[in-house]
Amino acid sequence: MDEVNALPPEKLQELAKSLPAPAPQREERTGLPPLPGAEKGKVVLRFAPFPSGALHIGNARGVYINDEYRRMYDGKFYVVFDDTIGSAEKKPLKEGYSLILNDLKAAGVEPDAIFYKSDRIERHYRFVPDLLRSGKAYVCTCPAEKLRLNRENGMACPEREKDPDWQVAQWEGMLSGQYRKGEAVVRLKTALDHPNPAFRDRVLLRISEDEHPRVGHKYRVWPLLEYSWAIDDVELGITHVIRGKDLVMEDQMEEALWAALGMKGPHFAHWGMLRVRESKISKSKSMQEVLSGQYDGWTDPRTWSFGSLERRGIRSEAIRSFVLSFGMSLADIEVPAESLYSENRKLLDPVTPRRAFVSDPELVEIKQFPSGLAQIFLPNHPNMPEMGNRKLKVSGGRFYLPGKDVRANMGREIRLKDFLNLRLLAKASDGIVEAIFTSVPNKPVPRIQWVPQEGAKAVSVLMPDGSRVMGYGEESVSDARIGSIFQFERFGFVRLEGNDERDLLQAVFSHP
RNA sequence: GCUCCCGUAGUCUAGUGGUCAAGGAUAGAGGCCUCUCGAGCCUCUGACGCGGGUUCAAAUCCCGCCGGGAGCACCA
Numbered sequence: 001m002d003e004v005n006a007l008p009p010e011k012l013q014e015l016a017k018s019l020p021a022p023a024p025q026r027e028e029r030t031g032l033p034p035l036p037g038a039e040k041g042k043v044v045l046r047f048a049p050f051p052s053g054a055l056h057i058g059n060a061r062g063v064y065i066n067d068e069y070r071r072m073y074d075g076k077f078y079v080v081f082d083d084t085i086g087s088a089e090k091k092p093l094k095e096g097y098s099l100i101l102n103d104l105k106a107a108g109v110e111p112d113a114i115f116y117k118s119d120r121i122e123r124h125y126r127f128v129p130d131l132l133r134s135g136k137a138y139v140c141t142c143p144a145e146k147l148r149l150n151r152e153n154g155m156a157c158p159e160r161e162k163d164p165d166w167q168v169a170q171w172e173g174m175l176s177g178q179y180r181k182g183e184a185v186v187r188l189k190t191a192l193d194h195p196n197p198a199f200r201d202r203v204l205l206r207i208s209e210d211e212h213p214r215v216g217h218k219y220r221v222w223p224l225l226e227y228s229w230a231i232d233d234v235e236l237g238i239t240h241v242i243r244g245k246d247l248v249m250e251d252q253m254e255e256a257l258w259a260a261l262g263m264k265g266p267h268f269a270h271w272g273m274l275r276v277r278e279s280k281i282s283k284s285k286s287m288q289e290v291l292s293g294q295y296d297g298w299t300d301p302r303t304w305s306f307g308s309l310e311r312r313g314i315r316s317e318a319i320r321s322f323v324l325s326f327g328m329s330l331a332d333i334e335v336p337a338e339s340l341y342s343e344n345r346k347l348l349d350p351v352t353p354r355r356a357f358v359s360d361p362e363l364v365e366i367k368q369f370p371s372g373l374a375q376i377f378l379p380n381h382p383n384m385p386e387m388g389n390r391k392l393k394v395s396g397g398r399f400y401l402p403g404k405d406v407r408a409n410m411g412r413e414i415r416l417k418d419f420l421n422l423r424l425l426a427k428a429s430d431g432i433v434e435a436i437f438t439s440v441p442n443k444p445v446p447r448i449q450w451v452p453q454e455g456a457k458a459v460s461v462l463m464p465d466g467s468r469v470m471g472y473g474e475e476s477v478s479d480a481r482i483g484s485i486f487q488f489e490r491f492g493f494v495r496l497e498g499n500d501e502r503d504l505l506q507a508v509f510s511h512p
Numbered sequence: 513g514c515u516c517c518c519g520u521a522g523u524c525u526a527g528u529g530g531u532c533a534a535g536g537a538u539a540g541a542g543g544c545c546u547c548u549c550g551a552g553c554c555u556c557u558g559a560c561g562c563g564g565g566u567u568c569a570a571a572u573c574c575c576g577c578c579g580g581g582a583g584c585a586c587c588a
Contacts, residue, residue, distance in 0.1 A: 249516080
């Protein structure tokens with residue numbers, strides 16, 4: 001480059017003529033990258049949650065990427081509950097199914113079909129005898145400890161080379177109850193010197209006598225994730241498996257199984273790990289806190305579940321554009337929630353009515369309050385006159401002001417925003433702050449939020465960290481519909497949830 | 513430790529050999545507007561991890577290093 005630049009201009013001209021015409025302007029790509037081998041109208045995708053609880057913000061990427069590809073290719077989106085029996089640490093939960101389906105509804109994602117792995121167990125069994133007879137798999141009766149040790153050392157377990165009849169007989173023994181939990185497993189034969197020990201003769205099916213929330217004790221032999229998916233992905237006609245990169249090893253395993261079963265499977269694609277900075281907590285950790293009562297259910301804002309975001313007035317479209325903005329990048333990222341809030345603010349700001357709200361309230365009594373002033377009208381939205389006005393009754397001469405502003409301006413003149421000017425005098429022994437009216441027209445003095453004591457509605461705002469902020473809202477918030485979203489001026493967006501038993505209005509903070 | 517993946521501004525992302533002296537978003541700074549600390553408008557700050565190669569030409573290809581992450585279950 002430097003050399004070329006150093007050439008005299010006439011030389012450059014000559015050089016330019018000899019070069020091929022510049023490539024056409026790159027087209028800016030919007031949305032997700034094309035899916036390899038995808039044909040419009042023929043793409044079938046799956047979202048495969050384990051029903052251990054409500055969906056978490058971390059699951060949003062899987063939901064929306066798959067849904068977005070469905071849109072792009074006019075394809076199908078299946079929900080396939082990945083509800084095999086799990087483990088002691090990871091159990092399917094009875095309410096997990098409905099929690100997830102409700103979350104998907106809230107997410108605005110409508111599945112084309114819903115499947116349950118627990119309905120498909122017999123389909124998984126069907127291939128086992130053939131795998132055993134053809135010597136591609138075997139029944140291993142080593143204790144788990146022994147199995148792992150052999151695997152680490154690349155050693156074969158004694159059952160590996162036993163004849164097919166023996167294998168099939170043991171398989172039947174597994175099904176019939178001759179073997180108990182932990183006494184026998186079906187393993188795929190792979191290279192025993194595979195660099196990844198976990199890959200060596202991976203377990204395909206094992207025995208569990210735990211009760212399953214949907215099918216109870218109907219089955220005692222349960223497939224593991226890779227084996228069940230190798231079959232289900234093919235049988236359900238999935239064309240593209242798009243999932244987090246924590247599951248890349250499972251791709252190899254499914255491919256090894258397709259080779260063994262003589263099947264051809266779908267394409268794979270992955271995205272990197274996403275963490276929302278403020279949501280340090282995982283789905284399984286939230287589950288503990290919810291089940292233990294530490295949290296106020298699955299919609300506690302600290303869970304960062306879909307339901308909790310909906311409760312906070314965070315729109316599904318905001319979550320959608322938030323997660324799609326990361327594309328299919330394989331980098332592991334940590335994103336501040338501010339990015340999500342920014343998306344949501346774009347949606348809420350233009351349509352959300354404004355209301356006055358005062359936290360940490362101080363009651364201020366204005367002397368010489370103008371006697372003729374009984375009510376004023378303020379616009380619902382300063383930039384949207386078509387949204388109309390709301391009325392505030394002001395005749396009482398007593399107002400709640402933010403304590404912070406009162407303390408900072410004691411003795412000075414201030415303006416109640418959109419209303420009138422006054423001078424703060426002093427806090428009387430009864431706790432009421434005395435003030436004196438000065439004038440009405442706008443004035444370059446500090447402008448402060450206020451709520452008339454008359455009709456003031458006590459509000460408790462649930463914050464994202466689980467704490468509550470108490471304050472007063474103007475009268476008009478008390479008859480707002482449940483689920484209404486307001487911007488409390490200078491405080492932030494909130495969603496109203498209705499009154500509690502003490503007639504305290506409950507609100508949930510969205511974001512500033 | 514082993515296997516795999518990833519390194520573009522504070523954060524996220526576009527970019528796949530040539531108008532890329534790097535685009536967008538968000539955050540930050542300043543200004544305008546606004547009787548919100550919100551929104552809007554304008555301006556600005558700010559990045560190709562490092563070192564070698566290949567090439568006329570490298571963010572882009574190759575190698576090494578450094579840094580981050582994931583996986584390494586009879587969980588999903």
